[in-house]
Amino acid sequence: MHLKGRLQAGDAVYGVFCSIPAALSVELIAAAGYDFVVIDLEHTLIAPSQLAAMLLAARASNIAALVRVASPHQVLQVLDAGAEGIVFPRIRTAQAARDAVSFCHFAPMGQRGLNSTWHSRYGRDDLARFTNMAGEQTLVVVMIEDCEGLDNVEEIAGVEGVDVLLEGAADLSQSFGLPWQTHHPKVRVAVSLVSAVARAHHKTFCAIPRVPGDFESAYRDDIRMFILGDDRGITRRAMAEHLVKHQTKVISQ
DSSP: OOHHHHHHTTOOEEEEEEOSOSHHHHHHHHHTTOSEEEEEOSSSOOOHHHHHHHHHHHHHHTOEEEEEOSSGGGHHHHHHTTOSEEEESOOOSHHHHHHHHHHHSOTTTOOOOOOOOGGGTTTTSOHHHHHHHHHHHOEEEEEEOSHHHHHTHHHHHTSTTOOEEEEOHHHHHHHTTOTTOTTSHHHHHHHHHHHHHHHHTTOEEEEOOOSTTHHHHHHHTTOOEEEEEEHHHHHHHHHHHHHHHHHHHHHHO
């Protein structure tokens, strides 16, 4: 089942941001058992050829791949290359959300350009059938990351075709003048508001647990979609823990 179908079924799904520009990183994330990966183009210099290989690795490894884009012009190429959905950063208005939906979907919901790609085995399969399937499987994820987006979150959540609201507590904290204070009461209230609005509009809310207790609290609140960090940070912490463990053994001898 595609990721969108799993979310609609109420399954708990877990993913990570992938910022390391390598197909191997996607394969390792899949091998670790995650349900999805968010390949990040916003904060990285992942080249088109690297992205194509990473999306191919996701298909081969049977892990859903979303892509966070840096610019709307990337959406069409990313979807044609095999992404199951797009993460749009810094969505501030309902019009921006409607544009996001239009970029991701074929008519009548949107204006995604038509082409024969690997989805239809380059035209071997019925193209009209593919356009119908794409509407059922493509995820549109919008991030609420600043005060303007927060002010308009009700209208954003109400846009038809938006599937997921993703919190951006780090940038929200900066927008409030509290850089990196992601657990400041003002930021926590904002994130809770995004979650509540998503639920009210029957949209999925995606949480990013940051400190011990965040995940358990979100799960108790019936949140079922989680991004559990970034591959670079996870790798660094694992390596540091591995090193400390061996240094401790030497000291204890």
